[in-house]
Amino acid sequence: MAPFxxxxxxxxxxxxxxxxxxxxxxxxxxxxxxxxxCEKTNFRKDLSVFVCTAYITEHLEEIQNFVAEGGGLLIGGHAWWWQKYW
Structure with missing residues (x-):
C-alpha cells in the first residue's frame, strides 16, 4: 500500500x-x-500537501483556499462514521 x-x-x-x-x-x-x-502538524499555509481525516472542523476556509491556490489535499475517512449520530 505504501507505493500507492x-x-x-x-x-x-x-x-x-x-x-x-x-x-x-x-x-x-x-x-x-x-x-x-513529512511533519506531524495541523494545517499550515506553507505546506505543499496536507493529509488529514474527513472529520476535521478547524481551518476549513483556509484549507479550501489552500486547495484553490494549488495546494495538495489528501483526505481519508470511513463512510459509516456518520452512523454514530443516528
Whole structure:
C-alpha cells in the first residue's frame, strides 16, 4: 500500500518537493518511510500537501483556499462514521 500513498502524494505535490503535513500518526508512519519530507502538524499555509481525516472542523476556509491556490489535499475517512449520530 505504501507505493500507492507515495504516488498519490507525489501527484498532489506537483513537483514542488515541499513539506507534507500529516495530522494522523498511522499515515505519518507510512509516508515517512517513503522518503517524503513529512511533519506531524495541523494545517499550515506553507505546506505543499496536507493529509488529514474527513472529520476535521478547524481551518476549513483556509484549507479550501489552500486547495484553490494549488495546494495538495489528501483526505481519508470511513463512510459509516456518520452512523454514530443516528
Amino acid at each position: 500513498w507515495r504516488n498519490a502524494i507525489h501527484w498532489l505535490d506537483e513537483g514542488r518537493r515541499g513539506v507534507v503535513g500529516v495530522m494522523v500518526d498511522p499515515a505519518l508512519k507510512v509516508l515517512s518511510k517513503s522518503g517524503l519530507k
